[in-house]
Amino acid sequence: xxxxxxxxxxxxxxxxxxxxxxxxxxxxxxxxxxxxxxxxxxxxxxxxxxxxxxxxxxxxxxxxxxxxxxxxxxxxxxxxxxxxxxxxxxxxxxxxxxxxxxxxxxxxxxxxxxxxxxxxxxxxxxxxxxxxxxxxxxxxxxxxxxxxxxxxxxxxxxxxxxxxxxxxxxxxxxxxxxxxxxxxxxxxxxxxxxxxxxxxxxxxxxxxxxxxxxxxxxxxxxxxxxxxxxxxxxxxxxxxxxxxxxxxxxxxxxxxxxxxxxxxxxxxxxxxxxxxxxxxxxxxxxxxxxxxxxxxxxxxxxxxxxxxxxxxxxxxxxxxxxxxxxxxxxxxxxxxxxxxxxxxxxxxxxxxxxxxxxxxxxxxxxxxxxxxxxxxxxxxxxxxxxxxxxxxxxxxxxxxxxxxxxxxxxxxxxxxxxxxxxxxxxxxxxxxxxxxxxxxxxxxxxxxx
Ligand SMILES: O=c1nc[nH]c2c1ncn2[C@H]1C[C@H](O)[C@@H](COP(=O)(O)OP(=O)(O)OP(=O)(O)O)O1
Ligand SMILES: [Mg+2]
Numbered sequence: 001x002x003x004x005x006x007x008x009x010x011x012x013x014x015x016x017x018x019x020x021x022x023x024x025x026x027x028x029x030x031x032x033x034x035x036x037x038x039x040x041x042x043x044x045x046x047x048x049x050x051x052x053x054x055x056x057x058x059x060x061x062x063x064x065x066x067x068x069x070x071x072x073x074x075x076x077x078x079x080x081x082x083x084x085x086x087x088x089x090x091x092x093x094x095x096x097x098x099x100x101x102x103x104x105x106x107x108x109x110x111x112x113x114x115x116x117x118x119x120x121x122x123x124x125x126x127x128x129x130x131x132x133x134x135x136x137x138x139x140x141x142x143x144x145x146x147x148x149x150x151x152x153x154x155x156x157x158x159x160x161x162x163x164x165x166x167x168x169x170x171x172x173x174x175x176x177x178x179x180x181x182x183x184x185x186x187x188x189x190x191x192x193x194x195x196x197x198x199x200x201x202x203x204x205x206x207x208x209x210x211x212x213x214x215x216x217x218x219x220x221x222x223x224x225x226x227x228x229x230x231x232x233x234x235x236x237x238x239x240x241x242x243x244x245x246x247x248x249x250x251x252x253x254x255x256x257x258x259x260x261x262x263x264x265x266x267x268x269x270x271x272x273x274x275x276x277x278x279x280x281x282x283x284x285x286x287x288x289x290x291x292x293x294x295x296x297x298x299x300x301x302x303x304x305x306x307x308x309x310x311x312x313x314x315x316x317x318x319x320x321x322x323x324x325x326x327x328x329x330x331x332x333x334x335x336x337x338x339x340x341x342x343x344x345x346x347x348x349x350x351x352x353x354x355x356x357x358x359x360x361x362x363x364x365x366x367x368x369x370x371x372x373x374x375x376x377x378x379x380x381x382x383x384x385x386x387x388x389x390x391x392x393x394x395x396x397x398x399x400x401x402x403x404x405x406x407x408x409x410x411x412x413x414x415x416x417x418x419x420x421x422x423x424x425x426x427x428x429x430x431x432x433x434x435x436x437x438x439x440x441x442x443x444x445x446x447x448x449x
Contacts, residue, residue: 002167002173002180003179003180004177006173008171008172008173008174008221009173009174009221009224009225010174010175011032011162011174011175011225011228011229012032012033012034012035012175012177013031013032013033014030014031014032014131014228014229014232015030015031015232016028016029016030016131016132016135016232016233016236017029017030017236018135018139018236018237019139020038021038021040024040024041024042024136024140025041025042025043025112025139025140025143026039026040026041026135026136026137026138026139026140026141026143027039027040027041027136027139028132028135028136028139028236029132030128030129030131030132030135031128032122032124032127032128032131032175033122033175033177034120034122034177035118035120035121035122035123035124035125035128035177036118036119036120036128037116037117037118037119037125037128037129037132038116038117038119039114039115039116039117039129039132039133039135039136040114040115040117040136041112041113041114041115041133041136041137041139041140042112042113042114042115042140043110043111043112043140043143043144044110044111044112044113045110046110046111047109047110047111048111051109052109053109054109055105055108055109056104056105056107056109057102057104057105057106057107057108057109057110057111057112057154058104058107058110058111058112059095059098059099059102059104059107059111059112059114059137060095060111060112060113060114061091061092061094061095061098061113061114061115061116061129061133062091062113062114062115062116063087063090063091063094063116063117063118063126063129064077064087064116064117064118065117065118065121065125066117066118066119069118069119069120069121069125070121090125090126090129091116093126093130093191093200093202094114094116094126094129094130094133095114096199096200097130097133097159097161097191097199097200098114098130098133098134098137098159100159100191100193100199101134101155101156101157101158101159101193101199102137102141102154102155102156103152103154103155103156104154106150106152106153106154107141107150107154108150112137112140112141114133114136114137116129116132116133121178122177122178123163123176123177123178123179123180123181124162124163124175124176124177124181126161126189127161127162127163127189127191130159130160130161130191131160131161131162131229131233134158134159134160134233135233135236135237137155138155138233138237139237141153141154141155156193157193157194157195158193158194158230158233158234159191159192159193159194159199160191160192160226160229160230160233161189161190161191161192161226161229162174162175162189162190162222162225162226162229163175163176163181163187163188163189163190164176164188164189164190164218164219164221164222164225165180165181165184165185165186165187165188165218166184166185166186166208166210166214166218167180167183167184167185168183168184168185172214172217172218172221173221174221174222174224174225175225184206185205185206185207185208185210186203186204186205186206186208186210186214186218187203187204187206188201188202188203188204188218188222189201189202189203190218190219190222190223190226192222192223192226194230196223201219203215203218234286235311238284238286238287238311238312252275252276252277253276253277253278253279254271254276254277254278254279254315254316254317255278255279255280255308255312255314255315255316255317256278256279256280256281256316256317256318256319257280257281257290257304257305257307257308257316257317257318258280258281258282258304258318258319259280259281259282259289260403261282261403262402262403262404263280263319263321263403263432264278264280264282265423266423266426266427266430266432266433267280267317267319267432267436269423269424269427270427270432270433270436271436274440281308287308287311290303290304290307290308291303292304292320292334292337294320294334295334296334296372297320297321297322297333297334297370297371297372297386298320298372298374298384300320300334300372301318301319301320301372301373301374301384302318302374302376302382302384303318304318304319304320304374305317305318305374305375305376305382306374306376306382308376309376309377309378310378313378314377314378315375315376315377315447316375316376316377317373317374317375317376317439318373318374318376319371319372319373319432319435320334320371320372320374321336321369321370321371321372321431321432322334322335322336322337322369322370323336323353323367323368323369323370323404323405323409324367324368324369324370325353325356325357325365325366325367325393326364326366326367327357327360327364327365327366328356328357331356332349332353333370336349336404336405337349339352339353340352346403346404346405349404349405350397350405350407350408353393353405353408354395354408357393363392365392365393365394366390366391366392366393367390367391367392367393367409368388368389368390368391368431369388369389369391369405369409369418369430369431370386370387370388370431371386371387371388371430371431371432371434371435372384372385372386372435373385373386373387373435373436373438373439375439375443375446380446380449383439383442383443383446385435385438385439385442386435386438387430387431387432387433387434387435387436387437387438388431388434389411389429389430389431389434390412391409391410391411391412391418392409392410392412393408393409393410394407394408394409394410394417397417397419398416398417398419398420399416399417399418399419399420399421400419401418401419401420401421401422401423401426402418402419402421402423402426405418406418406419406426407419411429413429414429418430
């Protein structure tokens, strides 16, 4: 156990706040425990003399520490009139690290200057700077892409850095804070890309030496920590991609955690009537699929809503729905989407349903479409509502509208299948419409809570 109760392989709490300052093209505040660095990326239209006319860009970095970033005040380098060797070495390391993952030709003839200013130092300031610098750089470059100034993406892959050390007791540990760093026998900085390629390793013994085995152990630990850091970088960038819209209009826009095109269209139409715009996961293709491991509609809807609310740090609605057939004891139920196998095909699911109901006749083919909606937000108890619509399973598919089991779901009230109804008709009577009506009754109160 380490003096701050961490495991040997446990990094400190790392947070990355994007858009920290308003002026720079890319700005983040990154914290590794008590180490805090403000990183700002600036886009400039010129390049250093040796690149002029080459149609190649440049990425460079500057590093500095505020006087009271440390325990006792250290004089500003500006008042000393020159940079220390340590500062020079660190800022060149940051620049080299960033250039390792940027295609400078794709960047075009422009420079990006990344300023890393340590406001509080508790060990690992250069590795925190590099990890934050990548995010600030990516935000700046994403702006160039969004504005059409860049057509290709010059960023080749993610990059992060971590410090690893050997403590006096012989333990190999990750992410040393200042106390550990000052007593460590070996101190190593590892800078690595997402694909596991090394950019730089700085490893030194201090009044001590280390073995090849210890070196390998340090690199393994470094690689694992860097994977965690890259996941945190990605999360901070994802949050960023939705926040502006959600913040702009909290009351009037809602994110729905679905990748189903049919559902997305229905939600869009129904919410439009109520004056809301929607976004779905189809707008965020980089967000990984949430595995539906639950045994009930509610469990799965919760999983989808709560996971995505955590990722985006905003209000999220999720739908888990399906077909419950009485003659099949409520099957396929929560397994409706993968009834005919993991490949998820509406046609295969419908074929399997017809096969399973072969020989079952008339009223015995009764069924319900079920929808459970879960509304979730960070640090708030989720809201759960449901809606159902009764019907009868047909013997041949009919109709072109809708999705999923609609062509086989006969709605007695209309004497048509769901797929024969217009979308306006379906959106008045469907299980989803009913669940949304139930949601509307409790929505405002929950939003204010
Ligand atoms: O109005 C509907 N009309 C016809 N079929 C329907 C309907 N509503 C749900 N269903 C069926 C389709 C799918 O096979 C399953 C939902 O599974 P479910 O996991 O909730 O959705 P999904 O995986 O397609 O998308 P996602 O989880 O990203 O929301 O039930
Ligand atoms: Mg699903």
